[in-house]
Amino acid sequence: MAKPLSAAAFLAALRAEGVKVKEVGDWPTHNRNHKGPWGPANGVMIHHTVTSGTDASVRICRDGYAALPGPLCHGVIDKTGVVHLVGHGRTNHAGGGDPKVLARVIAEDYGDRPPKPTQGNTGGEDGNARFYGFECVNLGDGKDPWPPAQLDAIERASAALCRAHGWGAKSVVGHAEWSSDKVDPRGVGMPGMRDRIATRLKHPASWSRGSSKPTNPAPPKETPVATTDSKVTALHSNLLTIGSLTEVDGKGARVNHGAGYYLAHIERDTTALQLKVDRLEKTLAEVLALLKTKS
Template identity: 40%
Template sequence: MSDPMTPAQWRAALKAEGVHFTEFDGWTTRGRDAATGKAFGPVHGSLNHHTAGSNSLKAVTTGGAPGLPAPLCHAFLPKTGVLVLVSCHRANHAGLAAANVMAAIIAERTLPKQDKSSTVDGNDQLYGIETENLGDGKDVYPREQYDAWVRYNAAICRHHGWGAGSVAGHLETSVEGKVDPRGPVEGYGTRGKFTFSMAQLRTDVAERLKHAASWSPPTSAPKPPAPKPPTVEERLTALEKRVTALEKK
């Protein structure tokens, strides 16, 4: 259980983690707290989405969606990898979350299949990021976008003292059949193209958290160690084999 990050804490956490970001005008005061009568927090995790569209900045910041007023997230991540801070208050992104999944996020346990019979308001408890992608399973997340995505989640976890088990996807919490996030990723570190999964994102976040916030994943495979020179005994054995082979000719 943690208080939501303040604007200063957002800036410090993202900067330390190496996230390039901009601030959308009004992000420090924009939110749904007053309109709903519900204050944001305490927070328990970071929820990840894809936008299912392109050029979504206006929608997630001020435009909203049919029946869903903005802001629609706390951060927006375009394909450039330069994060946009949208809100530090309550946002309409998570909707109803399965209570059993939320309990697992809080405890950082393996996430179970959603029990739709009991729900909680995910908007109360989860940070939300909208990552730009068509969500058609074909649109590719560029390297720089995925790298920033990992860093963003790690920044939140590091600030709150959470592990990667506090990172979840909308498809894992929603009781409404959400499928996001999904799609192919161009690559990450030394890894070539792969299919996005929340399991892999959590693995990459967990690896970041093992290092200082300034760490960057290697971008080329490490060189294999140089072979050890043969010992005297190995040289004599090889010589004996050559002599024996010559004697048989």
């Protein structure tokens, strides 16, 4: 079980995955934490808004309405592929669901789909504590289209959180796969979306679907810093080399990355590793406690 990402780490993970992000107001502190727990985090849930228009959809998802106060998700994915961040922490998006589904999502041991839920929103397992949620602008009538840019954003946003936590694609589910009385995201085949996410997770976060594999040409020769200290010379040369690495992005453009870019990726991977260690330590503590009660 994973500790939820901080708002800063959440934002950094999305941006590293190439997600187009728009921050809305006080999203890092806008939540429903006073109504219940937030965490442990176990997965990502995808929804449709049953609305049209970006501005109206974002406003509703941020503020909610009389029967269901906002925020109603963590991010709203519009039809152009922009993710509007409206909340962080506990949000009113998942509601109650089937504990059997949660167990299979945590274990990531199901086939194409989790077991069909037999528990609905009322009285079900508290999904608001367990899942990150993305609402996608769509009427949910089976006719409203899902543009490629929007599907790409769902894939990237989901993969970003899976990558940050060390999860696989089976940690991503649709609302209908969680609760027996939900149908969203209607029009998005979740098995196919999980296949897309799984493919993305096999590549670096900077990977773009349909692009050739990024290449790293040999860096140009560098002029060493003027010093007699061999260690300083070597360090300076190494940093210059890192700063001159060039990659080819998804549009075929050559992009130079500085040392900070790679250090940020190292930090992200280290954070994900620490989350795995924390999860193993907690599991070990639970096993030891169980053995102690039986001894």
